Amino acid sequence: MINVVYLCKYIFLFMSNWDDKAKRLLKSEMVKRGYTNTDLVGLLNEIGLEETKASIDSKISRGSFSATFLLQCLAVIGCHKLEIEDYENQLLMVAEPNEPYKTSKK
Numbered sequence: 001m002i003n004v005v006y007l008c009k010y011i012f013l014f015m016s017n018w019d020d021k022a023k024r025l026l027k028s029e030m031v032k033r034g035y036t037n038t039d040l041v042g043l044l045n046e047i048g049l050e051e052t053k054a055s056i057d058s059k060i061s062r063g064s065f066s067a068t069f070l071l072q073c074l075a076v077i078g079c080h081k082l083e084i085e086d087y088e089n090q091l092l093m094v095a096e097p098n099e100p101y102k103t104s105k106k
Helices: 004-015 016-031 039-044 052-060 067-076 087-094
Strands: none
Touching: 016 039, 016 052, 016 087, 039 052, 039 067
């Protein structure tokens, strides 16, 4: 008999969008600590990284940033420990909207 929970986790691991997970993980940790992208720019600049608001917005929006960037961001916002298996529930609060944005009035 196949363990359904194991099968679901297996499918989840191999069919998920990892860029989206990385983006949502960073955003959820920032939200939990009350930081905005603008705050993050200042904190990263303080440790010698030359980032702009536009570059941070772009990196986080794409979600395809490096592990180094993720660790730098987590360090400057004071996140020193992550529960990887537990963070899925926290991501719901910063999930991207599923509905397309309306660009015109009708």
